[in-house]
Amino acid sequence: MAERRALSAQWLPLLYGxxxxxxxxxxxxxxALGGVGALYGAVMQGRNVAYDRRWxxxxxxxxxxxxxxxxxxxxxxxxxxxxxxxxxxxxxxxRPALISRGHGGLCRESVCVISDGEQMVMRPPxxxxxxxxxxxxxxxxxxxxxxxxxxxxxxxxxxxxxDVVVLDDAFQHRAAQRDLDIVLMDARQPFGNGxxxxxxxxxxxxxxxxxxxLGILTRADDAAAGDRAAQNIADIAPELPVLRARHQADxxxxxxxxxxxxPQRAAAFCAIARPDSFQRSLQQAGVDVxxxxxxxxxxxxxxxxxxxxxxRAQAQGAEALACTQKDLIKxxxxxxxxxxxxALAIGMAFADAAPLExxxxxxxxxxx
Numbered sequence: 001m002a003e004r005r006a007l008s009a010q011w012l013p014l015l016y017g018x019x020x021x022x023x024x025x026x027x028x029x030x031x032a033l034g035g036v037g038a039l040y041g042a043v044m045q046g047r048n049v050a051y052d053r054r055w056x057x058x059x060x061x062x063x064x065x066x067x068x069x070x071x072x073x074x075x076x077x078x079x080x081x082x083x084x085x086x087x088x089x090x091x092x093x094x095r096p097a098l099i100s101r102g103h104g105g106l107c108r109e110s111v112c113v114i115s116d117g118e119q120m121v122m123r124p125p126x127x128x129x130x131x132x133x134x135x136x137x138x139x140x141x142x143x144x145x146x147x148x149x150x151x152x153x154x155x156x157x158x159x160x161x162x163d164v165v166v167l168d169d170a171f172q173h174r175a176a177q178r179d180l181d182i183v184l185m186d187a188r189q190p191f192g193n194g195x196x197x198x199x200x201x202x203x204x205x206x207x208x209x210x211x212x213x214l215g216i217l218t219r220a221d222d223a224a225a226g227d228r229a230a231q232n233i234a235d236i237a238p239e240l241p242v243l244r245a246r247h248q249a250d251x252x253x254x255x256x257x258x259x260x261x262x263p264q265r266a267a268a269f270c271a272i273a274r275p276d277s278f279q280r281s282l283q284q285a286g287v288d289v290x291x292x293x294x295x296x297x298x299x300x301x302x303x304x305x306x307x308x309x310x311x312r313a314q315a316q317g318a319e320a321l322a323c324t325q326k327d328l329i330k331x332x333x334x335x336x337x338x339x340x341x342x343a344l345a346i347g348m349a350f351a352d353a354a355p356l357e358x359x360x361x362x363x364x365x366x367x368x
Contacts, residue, residue, distance in 0.1 A: 011029075012274075012276075013276075014026060014030060014193065015192055015193060015195075015199075015200050015201050016072075016186075016189055016192045016193065016201055016274075017189040017191070017192045017193035017194065017200075018188075018189065018276075030193075030195070030199055031199075032199075033195075033198045033199035034195045034196075034199030034200070035199070036198055036199065037195050037196035037197055037198055037199035037200060037202075038196065038199075040196055040197060040198075041196040041202075041204065041205050044172075044196075044203070044204040044205065044208075045204070045205055045207075047174070048174065048204070048208060048211075051174040052211075056174070056175070057175075058174065058175055058176065058177045059150035059153070059175060059176050059177065060177045061150075061153040061154070061157065061165055061176065061177070062154075062157050062158070063097075063153075063156075063157045063162060063163055063164055063165055063367070064164050064165070064179045064180075064363050064364060064366075064367045065153070065164075065165045065166075065167060065176065065177065065178040065179050065180075066085065066164070066165070066166050066167070066178065066179065066180045066182065066360065066363070067167045067170040067171060067173075067176075067178040067180065067181045067182060068081050068082055068085070068166060068167065068168055068169070068170065068182050068184070069167075069169055069170050069171025069172065069173075069181070069182070069183055069184070070169075070171060070183060070184045070185065070203075071171070071183060071185060071190075071191065071202055071203060071204065071206065071208065071209060072185070072186070072190075072191065072192050072201040072202055072203065073197060073201045073202075073203060073273065074201075074272075074273025074274065074297060075186070075272065075273035075274030075277060076184040076185060076186050076218050077184055077218040077219070077245070077247060077348060078168055078169055078184060079130050079133060079134065079168070079326070080247065080346055080347055080348040081182070081184060081216070081218075081245075081348050082098055082134055082166055082168050083133075083134060083137045083138065083347070083348070084347070084348045085166050085360075086098055086134065086137070086138040086141040086166065087138060088357065088360070089141075089164055089166075089360075090138060090140055090141060092361075092364075094163055094164050094364070095117060095140075095141075095142065095161055095162050095163050095164070096138075096141045096142070096162060096163075096164050096165070096166055097141065097142040097143070097144060097152075097153070097156035097157070097160070097162035097164070097165045097166065098131070098134050098135075098138070098141055098142065098143045098144070098166050098168060099143075099144050099145070099146070099149055099152045099153060099156065099165060099166070099167055099168065100128065100130065100131055100145050100149075100167075100168035100169055101145060101146070101147060101149065101169065101173075102127075102128040102131060102145025102146065102147070103128055103130075103297075103298050104128050104129055104130075104297075104298030104299075104300070105124070105125070105126060105127050105128030105129075105131065105145060106125045106126050107122065107126045107127060107128075107145065110146060110147075110148070110151055111144055111145075111146045111151050111152050111155045112126070112127065112128075112131075112144060112145045112146065113142075113143075113144055113160075114127045114128075114131045114132060114134075114135040114143040114144060114145060115134075115135035115138075115139050115141065115142060115143040116142065116160060117139075117140060117141065117142040117160055117161070117162070118139070118140070119139050120132070120135045120136055120139050120143075122135075123329075124300070124329060124330040125300050125330065127145070128145050128298070129298060129326045129327075129329060129330050130168070130326060131143055131144075131145045131168075132329050132330075133325055133326050133329050134168075136257055136329065142156050142160045142161075142162045144156055149167065149170070149173060149175075149176055150175065150176060153165055153167075153176065164364065164367075171183055171203075171208075171212070172203055172204060172208075179363050179366075179367075180213050180214065180359060180360065180363055181211065181212045181213045181214070182212070182213070182214045182215075182216060182356075183209060183212040183214070183215050183216070184215075184216050184218050185215060185216070185217055185218070185229065185233070186217075186218055186219055186229075187217040187218065187219050187220040187221075187222070187225050187226045187229045187244065188219060188222070188225050188229075190217070190229045190232060190233060191206055191232070194206075206236050207236065209233065209236050209237045209240065210236070210237045210240070212237065212240055213240075213359070214240070214241055214242075214243065214355075214356065214359060215233055215237070215240050215241070215242040215243070216242070216243045216244070216245055216356075217229050217230065217233075217242060217243070217244045217245065218245050218246070218247065218348075219246060219247055219277070220244035220245060220246055220351070221246050226244050230242050241355060243350060243351070243352065243353070243355060243356060244350070244351045244352075245348050245349060245350045245351065246348075246349050246351075247277075247281065247346050247347075247348070247349075248346065248347050248348070248349040249281060249284065249285045249344060249345070249346060249347075250345040250346065250347045251345055252342045252343065252344060252345065253325060253328070253342070253343045253345050254328075254334075254340070254341075254342065254343075255328055255329075255331060255334045255335075255341065260340075260342055262285065262286070262287070262342075263287060263318075263319050263320035263322055263342055264286075264287070264288060264319060265287075265288045265290060265317060265318050265319050265320075266282070266287050266288070266289065266290065266313075266318050266319065266320045266321065266322035266342070267289075267290050267291045267292075267293075267309065267312065267313030267316055267318040267320075267321055267322070268282055268287075268289050268291065268292045268293070268321075268322045268323065269292070269293040269294070269295065269309055269321065269322075269323050269327065270292070270293075270294060270295070270323055270324050270327055271294075271295040271296060271297060271298060271299035271301070271326075271327055271330075272297055272324055272326060272327070273297045275292060275294035278292075278324055278344075279292050281344060281346060282322060282344060285344060287322060287344075289322075290313070290316045290317070290318050291312070291313070291316060293309060300330060301327070301330060301331060303332075303333070303336070306321075306331065306334075306337055306341075307337065307338075309321060310337040310338050310339045311338070313339055314338060314339060318339065319339070319340075320339055320340045320341065320342050321337070321339050321340070321341045321342070322341075322342055322343070322344065323341060323342075323343050323344075324343055324344065324346070325343040325344075325345055325346070327343065328341060328342075328343040
């Protein structure tokens, strides 16, 4: 496990374009993986053509659908945006449904109800971590997961009374028709290293951006980086409106979701797509990060792993274990560990959210 994590730490910056290859092995590896990615990209391009020409059928939900997705693999802020959308829609008096595929959850029902719109009714490990986090954040929103999202969409509207659907991680899920297609991109490296999986982090050719209705640059704290990213996007999809947002720390939480004091010296761990971004968030929050243990995305922690992390943290002089909310919600008994476990809450803050609000309002009016 440790060797896999070390290898991942070495290659992820290459795939995300955070650094250039420095050795012959890295250059050869990227070239070989890039060839595989080109084949995968051709398959995705053919699939998109089939949907565009209606050779493949698509499900039409009986309610307006907002899709939240990305061009790259993981780590751009889809969950914070879904939470923002849930809050905004609830404030307008709507009954939103948040629907995802449910990666990492153990529930094998055709439709898994995480929140029924009244309360959270399923927790990890049966519930997927991101869905559980959304359900805890907004229990009055319906939160469902399903391998076939058409089933979840129909169930949300017909059985649970949802009147608007937010599809999480759905830009490539062409089988579901949507009314508003939002694509998130990291302002620092919107297309990673420019290659398609597995030679990079793109899920499809960048030309797919042209079918989006709105782009959002996340982690847009650096104006110059945001300007460069916006120009790169305009070169591909000149008609696409692009907003800017940043990940904003919103205090610390315990396992019950209650606010707690910030740790000063902490050993960090996470099971997310971009552990480097989590480390930056901790440092920006003023935490002295003594170490960072990165696990595969959606990893389910065992009590033995957590105990080992806590014991090593104690030896380092840490006062707490620090993780993301997505990680903490999967930990069944943090009180059994010798150190407290605290999660840094992250929200989405827009430079100007008015254009997004107008687009959603116009969509809802059309469906009234």
